[in-house]
Amino acid sequence: MGHFIVIGAGQAGASLVAKLRKDGFDGDITLIGAEDALPYQRPPLSKAYLLGEMEKERLYLRPESFYAENNISLRLGETVTAIDPTAKTVTCGTEVLTYDQLALTTGSHPRHLPAAIGGDLDGVHVVRGLADVDAMAPEVTSGKRALIVGGGYIGLEAAAVCAKRGVSVVLVEMADRILQRVAAPETSNYFRALHGSHGVDLRESVGLDRLIAEAGRVTGAVLSDGSNLAVDFVVVGVGISPATELAKAAGLSLENGIQTDAQGRTSDPAIWAAGDCASFPFQGQRIRLESVPNAIDQAEVVAQNMLGANKDYTAQPWFWSDQYDVKLQIAGLNTGYDRVVTRQGQGRQASFWYFKDAQLLAVDAMNDPRAYMVGKRLIDAGKTADPAVVADPDADLKPLLKA
Secondary structure, eight states: EEEEEEEESSHHHHHHHHHHHTTTSSSSSEEEESSSSSSSSSSGTTTTTTTTTTOHHBBBOOOHHHHHHTTTEEEEEEEEEEETTTEEEEEETTEEEEEEEEEEOEEEEOOOOOGGGGSSSTEEEEEEHHHHHHHHHGGGGTTEEEEEEEEEEHHHHHHHHHTTTTTTEEESSSSTTTTTSSSOHHHHHHHHHHHHHTTTTTEOOOOOEEEEEEEEEEEEEEEESSSSEEEEEEEEEOOEEEEOOOHHHTTTOSSSEEEOOTBBBBBSSTEEEEEEEEEEEEEEEEEEEHHHHHHHHHHHHHHHHHTTOOOOOOOOOOOEEETTEEEEEEEEEOOOOEEEEEESSSTTOEEEEEEEETTEEEEEEESOHHHHHHHHHOOOOOOOOHHHHHHHHSSGGGGGGGG
């Protein structure tokens, strides 16, 4: 059956190798990861783990014994430096490994602040991997002063954790509003109010001009509006970029990530890609989904196709974010929406329904699992919802599923 190599030991890579074995592949499998830790789940890093509410061992997707029992060669703390598609080899350290099929689940990199404005100072953190959060955790203590750069979900989640730990938080967002790239103004307004109620100083249309340091450590910040802040540490949440360096060097086609067909195959028929790093066709466009559900589902379809299934991956996008006592659940993609219908519940409960013409595209549901569940089922089935029913907080949503 040959040798299958998977580069990238995150959620997608771990899901892919497990699916290969589950579906009966009895050849050799090698999973290579640059981090020393066993494959782990990332979402709790910036939430429960940073808050000290989750032990490191609970982050691991599977115990180490799983890989040995399933005859999966797990190579951690190793970096692949080259792929040769013609020879079908990968270079890992001083070793050259030969593959029959290769899967790239290389994930993504956090964007850093430029060194010219202080991005490489001590006390400046990104939130992506286990080592990042372990480095930041000692800073997140009561009485400290934090600057959060970026008002996307990563920045807002970091702000929530810091505020819960008694840190004084200023969050700056260069755009006109937080979440501008990913959500409607209604959702931005909801989370602006939520963070304000927890004491976060949230400043929109304000960027970072530069950081100030003493002895190589950040001590302050100058903002684009000329204001000065004294800060003890900085958290940078300005997005991620797909990890495409290996693919590019190997001559694979790129388009906002590693370009794949509907089955996860790259421009080389023996090389596949899944997870954050992969861009794929979806409803007449090409997208890249940065989410755990996509990493799992896409990787499992790729595993099946590596075994000859010839199965298209049909994405059903959904996401979540936890901030304070609010659980945000998102179903669908809101790209191209022209109308938002608000369903207001009790207290913090609310949902925002995105439509294009008469078609339901997406739902943002805050502390409203029923709205999320109904919205997701409608979207997955290609159905829509009656806006009048959605807007009536007393109306039962479940009959929409039978329409």
